[in-house]
Amino acid sequence: MxxxxxxxxxxxxxxxxxxxxxxxxxxxxLTGLQIFNAFPSLHIGKEAGFxxxxxxxxxxxxxxxxxxxxxxxxxxxxxxxxxxxxLSDGEARAFPAALTIPSxxxxxxxxxxxxxxxxxxxxxxxxxxxxxxxxxxxxQLIPSRADLRALPRDIADHARLRFHHTGEYSVLxxxxxxxxxFVALPLMIxxxxxxxxxxxxxxxxLLEVFGGRQTARTIHFxxxxxxxxxFAVHMAMILLAGPLNExxxxxxxxxxxxxxxxx
Amino acid sequence: MLDRRKLLLGSAALALSGCKVFDSATDRDSxxxxxxxxxxxxxxxxxxxxxxxxxxxxxxxxxxxQGQRPNGSVNPDGAEYRRMAGTGFRDYRLTVxxxxxxxxxxxxxxxxxxxxxxxxxxxxxxxxWSCIAKWQGVPLGTVLKLAQPKLTARYAVFQCFxxxxxxxxxxxxxxxxIDLIDAFHPQTILAYAMNGAPLPVANGAPLRLRVERQxxxxxxxxxxxxxxxxxxxxLGFGKGSYWADRGYEWYxxx
Numbered sequence: 001m002x003x004x005x006x007x008x009x010x011x012x013x014x015x016x017x018x019x020x021x022x023x024x025x026x027x028x029x030l031t032g033l034q035i036f037n038a039f040p041s042l043h044i045g046k047e048a049g050f051x052x053x054x055x056x057x058x059x060x061x062x063x064x065x066x067x068x069x070x071x072x073x074x075x076x077x078x079x080x081x082x083x084x085x086x087l088s089d090g091e092a093r094a095f096p097a098a099l100t101i102p103s104x105x106x107x108x109x110x111x112x113x114x115x116x117x118x119x120x121x122x123x124x125x126x127x128x129x130x131x132x133x134x135x136x137x138x139x140q141l142i143p144s145r146a147d148l149r150a151l152p153r154d155i156a157d158h159a160r161l162r163f164h165h166t167g168e169y170s171v172l173x174x175x176x177x178x179x180x181x182f183v184a185l186p187l188m189i190x191x192x193x194x195x196x197x198x199x200x201x202x203x204x205x206l207l208e209v210f211g212g213r214q215t216a217r218t219i220h221f222x223x224x225x226x227x228x229x230x231f232a233v234h235m236a237m238i239l240l241a242g243p244l245n246e247x248x249x250x251x252x253x254x255x256x257x258x259x260x261x262x263x
Numbered sequence: 264m265l266d267r268r269k270l271l272l273g274s275a276a277l278a279l280s281g282c283k284v285f286d287s288a289t290d291r292d293s294x295x296x297x298x299x300x301x302x303x304x305x306x307x308x309x310x311x312x313x314x315x316x317x318x319x320x321x322x323x324x325x326x327x328x329q330g331q332r333p334n335g336s337v338n339p340d341g342a343e344y345r346r347m348a349g350t351g352f353r354d355y356r357l358t359v360x361x362x363x364x365x366x367x368x369x370x371x372x373x374x375x376x377x378x379x380x381x382x383x384x385x386x387x388x389x390x391x392w393s394c395i396a397k398w399q400g401v402p403l404g405t406v407l408k409l410a411q412p413k414l415t416a417r418y419a420v421f422q423c424f425x426x427x428x429x430x431x432x433x434x435x436x437x438x439x440x441i442d443l444i445d446a447f448h449p450q451t452i453l454a455y456a457m458n459g460a461p462l463p464v465a466n467g468a469p470l471r472l473r474v475e476r477q478x479x480x481x482x483x484x485x486x487x488x489x490x491x492x493x494x495x496x497x498l499g500f501g502k503g504s505y506w507a508d509r510g511y512e513w514y515x516x517x
Contacts, residue, residue, distance in 0.1 A: 039391035046322070046385060048392035051329035102286040107389065108510030109289045109296070115306060115517060116299040197387045198310040198516025201317045201476045213385065213393050 002165040002245065004259020009167055009249050014137055017128040018250055021185075024121040025231075027113055028188075029224060030101040033094075034110030040094030042221055046212035056218065059085050061092035068092065118192060125185055140169060141178045147171040163241045165258045180230055184223055191220040291500075291510065300512075307514040311444070314516070318450055319475035322383040322395050331396040331457060333465035334388055336425035336437065339485055344424040352469040357453070361420070361490035363410035371455060371469055377401040380452050388479045389511065398473050400454035404447040406489070412443070416491035419446045420498065421472055424485035427505060439483040440495055440503045440513075441474055450475040453486065478515035480506045 010018075041058040043049060058073040059081070070086025072079045081087075088096035097103040101113060132138040154171045157164070164170060169177070193199045194206050194216035210216040238246045249255035288295045339345075347355050352371055359367040381399040388394075407419065418440045426434035445451055452473050455462050462468045467484025474481045481504070495503035495513075507513040 035391065039388070043392075046326060046393065047328070047395050049329065050332050050392075050394070102289050103283045104286065104289065106289045106510070108506075109299075111389075111512070112296070112299045112302065112510075113285070113288060116302040119302050119305060195387075196310070196517040197319060197385075197478060198314055198476045201319045202310075202313040202315075204320045207320060213387065217391065 002242070002256045002258045004165070004257040006254050006256050007167050008253050009255035010253045011135060011137065012253070013128065013131040013135070015250055015253060017124050017131075020120060020124040024117040024124065025227065027101060027117040028121065029228070030099060031110040031114040031117070032221075032224060034100040034102065034105075035107060035114060036221065037094045037100060037105065038107045038110075042218040043214040044211070044218060045214050046207075048214055054214070057221075059094040061087045118189075121185070122189060125181075125189075128181075141174050141181070143171050143174045143178070147174060161240055165241070165245070165256065167255070167257060176230065176233070180227070184227055184230070187223050188220060188227075191216040191223065195220065289510075296510075303512050303514060306512075306517055310514075310516045314476065316448065319384055322385065324383065324397075326383065326395045327397060327458060329394065331386065331466055332388075332392070332394045333463075334390075334479065336427060336484065337465040339425040341424055341426065341434075344485065348464060348468070355469050355487075357406075357470060357486065358488040359406060359410040359491075360488065361492055362413040362416040363407075363491055364413060365409065365411045367406070367410045369406070369409075374401050374406075374453065374455060374470070377405055380449070382450055382452070382473075382475070384450070384473070384475045386479050386482070389506075389515070397458050398452065398454040399456040400452035400470075400473065402449060403451045403453055403472070403489075404449070406453060407446060407491070410491070412491050415493045416443065417493050418442055418491070418495055418503070420490045420492055420495070420503075421483040421486045422488040422490065423483050424487055435499075435505070437483060437485070437505045438498060439472065439481055439505065440492075440498070441472075441477075441481065445474055445476070448474075448476070476516055480504075480511065481515050 039048070040060065041048070041055045043054045044056060045054050049055065055073075056075055058071075060071055060073075061068055062071055063069070068082075068087055069080055070082040070084065070088070070092075072081040072085045084096060085094060086092065091097075093105065100110070102109050129138075132141075148171065151171050157170075158172055190206060191210060193203070194210050195213055200207055200213070207213060207216070210219060245256050285295070287293050288299055290296060347353075355371055357367070357369045357374065359369070378401070379399055380402050381397065383395065383397045386394045386396065403419070419442075420440040421438060423437040423439075425437045427437050428435045441451070450473070453470050454467075454473050455470055457463065457466055462471060467486075470486050471484040472482045472486060492498075495501065499505065500508040502508045503513045504511075
């Protein structure tokens with residue numbers, strides 16, 4: 001446990017935007033799975049192939065010898081996912097009730113909640129970008145040349161679960177947060193907009209960038225999977241680095257450091 | 264410390280109960296639902312501001328790689344529709360009525376005699392799939408100009424032959440509506456042909472709407488009447504379309 005002085009590490013805007021993202025992403029993911037369930041496959045190209053196959057993922061249910069099975073097909077390889085994907089609680093549905101909002105099947109409700117929080121996410125990102133550019137937080141997230149030189153050592157330290165508690169982010173933290181804020185979230189927003197027939201009229205070039213509406217939908221899904229991966233690592237790091245101190249800093253702003261004996 | 268515990272308990276409760284806590288959002292006109300649905304006005308205003316009168320993307324013949332997937336009603340079973348389908352829609356009439364100075368009754372021959380527009384566009388279903396097809400028809404604006412809308416007209420309502428369900432008060436027929444911005448958009452057409460052939464019954468014969476900058480459910484099939492109105496409140500449950508009455512967005516640009 002760090003024993004150095006308490007420092008004021010997270011500004012109010014950083015803390016508020018953090019929690020708005022946490023709430024928005026929670027709803028966006030679970031309503032997103034509800035929406036996915038209405039057409040539980042992912043395709044490459046402008047359209048979904050019905051008379052030809054351009055699917056890279058399909059989740060469904062089928063009857064085998066009088067018994068219904070949940071089946072997931074990824075790049076042509078089939079997996080029996082009964083109980084989780086394709087068939088859960090005796091109901092044929094891609095993602096189970098526990099992973100969708102609402103729990104029952106309702107595409108219309110999933111959509112209105114999804115778009116509501118999409119606006120919250122976009123608004124929060126805009127406020128954060130402006131505030132962070134003004135208060136210098138943005139610079140704290142972009143790795144410097146010295147940071148990148150320290151990358152091998154930071155990886156080795158993380159692998160040994162040896163964490164440094166200072167007022168600054170380590171290079172791996174910077175890379176992780178920067179890739180979420182500057183890559184994953186913008187990618188989510190842009191691929192989301194690419195699925196909108198209205199927005200397609202405003203920016204047809206965006207469709208070309210992503211390779212068509214169905215490819216954009218697939219990238220939207222895969223970026224969600226990457227964000228879930230980030231979330232898992234984020235949680236693990238909080239637990240390993242001292243959950244009380246980490247939670248205090250993102251709730252109150254105050255963080256206990258190592259006391260400068262280590263950098 | 265206390266905050267953290269509350270937070271952990273809260274998230275545990277949320278995880279344990281699945282996501283049933285938010286199921287009240289499915290109830291029509293619940294406070295929770297209305298809060299979430301409040302995005303629709305913002306979405307429409309924002310989209311209208313950035314789209315203006317731009318065209319939906321159009322595609323090439325090479326992009327037509329399959330037939331148009333039909334969805335919803337694929338074969339209306341009303342007696343009148345069945346009789347007309349049996350005679351190649353020879354006595355079909357499109358009625359244009361409501362807030363117009365010159366109500367119209369147009370046969371398929373009348374409609375095909377008007378200048379047509381052909382477009383290869385992508386049909387996006389609210390479920391998530393897309394399908395590219397070639398549509399030919401008469402611009403809705405051309406037909407509306409024949410009927411001369413009154414200044415008070417704000418929406419075009421499309422009444423259809425297909426009954427989607429039967430309720431206690433009788434059959435519930437499909438209907439849709441768009442505002443006059445979309446109604447007079449050059450790609451908004453009343454299509455009578457698809458992929459170079461007369462519109463098949465499964466895809467809405469003899470006449471269906473194409474509103475290319477919105478989702479598939481806006482593009483009513485089996486249209487028999489277009490009514491110009493100043494308010495959508497008196498139709499169905501008052502939301503302006505069969506699916507809007509059932510919780511989907513009336514403005515379906517997203």
